Amino acid sequence: MSLQSIKQRFGIIGRSPLLDSALSTAERVANTDLTVLITGESGVGKEVFSKIIHGLSARKHNKFIAINTGAIPEGTINSELFGHEKGAFTGASSERKGYFETVDGGTIFLDEIGEMPLDTQAFLLRVLETGEFIRVGSSKSQKTNVRVIAATNVNLLDQVKKGKFREDLYYRLNTVPLRVPSLKERKEDISVLFRKFASDFADKYRTTPIRLDEKAEILVENYAWPGNIRELKNLVEQLSVLSDQKEITAELVMDRFPDITKRNLPALADQGDRIENDFKEREILYKLLFDMKHDLNDLKSLVYDLVSSNDLSVNDYKRLNQMTSNIESESSFREASQWEIKPDIEISDNSVPIIIEKNGNANYDKMEIVEESLSLEEMEKGMIAKALKKYKGKRKDAAHELGISERTLYRKIKQYELD
Secondary structure: OOHHHHHHHHOOOOOOHHHHHHHHHHHHHHOOOOOEEEEOOOOOOHHHHHHHHHHOOOOOOOOEEEEEHHHOOOOOHHHHHHOEOOOOOOOOOOOEOOHHHHOOOOEEEEEOHHHOOHHHHHHHHHHHHHOEEEOEOOOOEEEOOOEEEEEEOOOHHHHHHOOOOOHHHHHHHOOEEEEOOOHHHOHHHHHHHHHHHHHHHHHHHOOOOOEEOHHHHHHHHOOOOOOHHHHHHHHHHHHHHHOOOOEEOHHHHHHHOHHHHOOOOOOOOOOOOOOOOOOOHHHHHHHHHHHHHHHHHHHHHHHHHHHHHOOOOOOOHHHHHHHHOOOOOHHHHHHOOOOOEOOOOOOOOOOOOOEOOOOOOOOOOOOOOOOOOOOHHHHHHHHHHHHHHHOOOOHHHHHHHHOOOHHHHHHHHHHHOOO
């Protein structure tokens, strides 16, 4: 079966090479009984891929069941999966068949497998290796012929290292790994998905489909979509229901969904404490860029003041226009007196011209151009020092200004040996 046929049969929208690769893997593994581990971020459609594998397999006429193992309480999950005998525990007034018994011959999709308790993992491993299970409260082993497809949005190897997931079960589940790409990796599919959802909701609410204008489309395509397809679908439904306009502008998108302007840039974190509040390097860089812009404007203002208050002249009008374009109009520039650039000094594109006063005192101190450090650590250290100085050592206020937690600020102060 071609990929296009699979997309039409299961309602898959998109032309991304990563999506096609995942679909190709699902098709090739479908006719086997191999265990498949589907990975990907929340909301990418992992359950849809499990249904594709089941629907293309020889088990397609048998039962399929999807179970969110993270949503079942730890005390009852063994009974849900493997069944229990009468009187096995308080409230067990009768025997009960578990999913591995009722779906015999079919396929079980275990979502959020990383949340499964360790004792349940041991029972699942036995099913995968021998096809046998034991009901809770029973001593009799039973056989089952069930294909298992598991899915997770966390790194199971990290869970193994933390002792929260069995290593032997991980390798048994990961017989065939299948990764579903996130929406930010499928930017070419975002507009297509938006139009599809808009058409679906127009049919549902009996209205005209909404559409994005050019700027809104760019805005939507460049958002990171941490909630993936589920988040995009929710946005389209909100706009379809709440918007009076059928042509959606960028302003309207931002009004309904302010988070869409967030860039979600990666931030550095300590390897030993990834969950701790990170330092938000992008915030520091933004502040640094703003400070640089202000410093540049101050420098331009200073140069303009020199021109206005002294009898200076300049031969390079083009350079002066560039330096004063953001300060005053061209007429103000012409009213300024003269500049003069010392003729015997060569000016390169990467250097700053030396400006001297005409007929003035030539006793200047020697100067040298110092390369600015581009090290992130140096920039980070400088921003922390400036924030502490600004708030006279009050770390709480400095942390708020930098957009980080006090705990992170204390750690950074110690790291950089700042007083």
